[in-house]
Amino acid sequence: MIELINVTKIFPGAPSPSVDNVSFRVNQGNICVLLGPSGCGKTTILRMMNRLEEPSSGKILINSENTLKSDPSALRRSIGYVIQQTGLLPHRTVARNIALVPGLLGWPQEKINNRVDELLKLMGLDSGDIADKYPHQLSGGQMQRVGVARAMAADPPIMLMDEPFGAVDPIIRIRLQDEFLKLQQQVRKTICFVTHDINEAIKMADYLIIFNQGRLVQMGSPVEVLTSPADDFVLSLIGDDRGVKILDLTRAETLMEPADNISDDLLGSGCTVQSYQPVKLALEVMMKKNQDRVGVCRGNHLAGTLSWSDIKRHINKVSGEESEL
Numbered sequence: 001m002i003e004l005i006n007v008t009k010i011f012p013g014a015p016s017p018s019v020d021n022v023s024f025r026v027n028q029g030n031i032c033v034l035l036g037p038s039g040c041g042k043t044t045i046l047r048m049m050n051r052l053e054e055p056s057s058g059k060i061l062i063n064s065e066n067t068l069k070s071d072p073s074a075l076r077r078s079i080g081y082v083i084q085q086t087g088l089l090p091h092r093t094v095a096r097n098i099a100l101v102p103g104l105l106g107w108p109q110e111k112i113n114n115r116v117d118e119l120l121k122l123m124g125l126d127s128g129d130i131a132d133k134y135p136h137q138l139s140g141g142q143m144q145r146v147g148v149a150r151a152m153a154a155d156p157p158i159m160l161m162d163e164p165f166g167a168v169d170p171i172i173r174i175r176l177q178d179e180f181l182k183l184q185q186q187v188r189k190t191i192c193f194v195t196h197d198i199n200e201a202i203k204m205a206d207y208l209i210i211f212n213q214g215r216l217v218q219m220g221s222p223v224e225v226l227t228s229p230a231d232d233f234v235l236s237l238i239g240d241d242r243g244v245k246i247l248d249l250t251r252a253e254t255l256m257e258p259a260d261n262i263s264d265d266l267l268g269s270g271c272t273v274q275s276y277q278p279v280k281l282a283l284e285v286m287m288k289k290n291q292d293r294v295g296v297c298r299g300n301h302l303a304g305t306l307s308w309s310d311i312k313r314h315i316n317k318v319s320g321e322e323s324e325l
C-alpha cells in the first residue's frame with residue numbers, strides 16, 4: 001500500500017543524507033514500526049510520505065501512485081497524521097479539532113457531528129464531558145486520544161503516527177498502546193508508526209524496520225529481528241534481554257509438552273495460563289504460585305504443561321548460548 005523506492009533526503013547544507021537510499025513496503029492493514037535512535041531519519045520518512053518534505057531522489061508510491069504527482073493537500077487529507085505534540089489547534093474545541101478534515105472535505109454538518117460523537121466514544125472519551133473543552137483543559141492522555149481521533153476523523157485507510165504516545169507517563173502510555181491495538185483489530189488501518197522505544201516497537205509492530213544514521217539496517221517481524229539481529233548496532237538497540245522480550249512474543253502453546261500423562265491437579269491449583277497467552281505470563285504465574293511448571297489450557301481443558309526447563313531451553317536456543325542460564 002505504501003512503497004518507498006531508493007528514497008534519499010539531503011537537507012540543504014547538511015554534510016550527509018538524513019535518509020539514505022531507503023526502500024521498503026508497508027502492506028495493507030499492517031502496523032509497520034520505524035525504529036531507531038534520535039536523528040536517524042524516522043520523522044523525515046513519515047513527512048515525505050505525506051509530502052511535508054520532498055525526497056531529494058527516489059520515489060514514494062501510495063496504492064501504486066507516485067505521491068509526487070498527487071495534489072499535496074488532497075494527499076494529506078487522505079492520510080491520518082498523529083504527532084507527539086498532538087498538533088491540536090489551541091483555539092478550537094475538541095469537537096472542532098476532530099471535525100477539521102471532514103469540514104475541509106465538505107461533509108454535511110450532521111454527518112460531522114455524528115462522526116465526532118462516534119470517535120469520542122471509540123477513544124473511550126465522554127463526549128458530553130470533553131467535546132466543548134479546549135486542548136489546554138485536557139490531560140496528556142486525553143490529548144493523545146483526541147489527536148488519534150482527529151487523525152481518524154475522515155476514516156483514512158492510512159495513518160502515519162509519529163511517537164503518538166510519547167508525551168504521557170509510562171502507565172498511560174501502556175494503556176493507550178493496548179487501546180490502540182484493540183481498535184486496530186476493528187479498523188485495520190495501514191499504519192506507519194515511529195518510535196525510538198524498543199518495547200513499544202515490539203508490542204505494536206506487525207513489521208519492524210530499523211534505521212541508523214539515515215540507513216535501513218534491518219527489517220522483519222519482531223521475532224525475526226529479536227532472534228537474528230543483523231549486526232551489533234541492532235543487537236545494542238534491542239538490548240541484552242532479548243530472550244525475555246521473545247518470551248513476551250511467544251505463545252505458551254508453542255513450548256508446552258502435551259498433556260497425555262498429566263493429572264488435572266494443576267487446573268485445581270490455578271497455576272495455569274491459556275494456550276494463546278505469552279510465555280512471559282506463564283513465568284509470572286509460576287513465580288506467584290511458587291511452582292516450576294504451569295498448566296496450559298484451551299478453555300477449561302488442560303492441553304499441556306510448560307516447565308521452567310522448557311523455557312530455559314528456549315531462551316538458550318534463541319540467544320544462541322551454549323551455557324545454562
Ligand SMILES: Nc1ncnc2c1ncn2[C@@H]1O[C@H](COP(=O)(O)OP(=O)(O)OP(=O)(O)O)[C@@H](O)[C@H]1O
Nearest residue numbers: 011014018036037038039040041042043044045196
Ligand atoms: N528541516 C530540516 N532541515 C535540516 N535538517 C533537518 C531538517 N529536518 C530534519 N533534519 C535533520 O535530519 C536528521 C533526521 O531527523 P529526523 O527528525 O527525521 O530524525 P528522527 O529519527 O525522527 O529523530 P527523533 O527521534 O529525535 O525525532 C537529523 O540530523 C535532523 O537534524
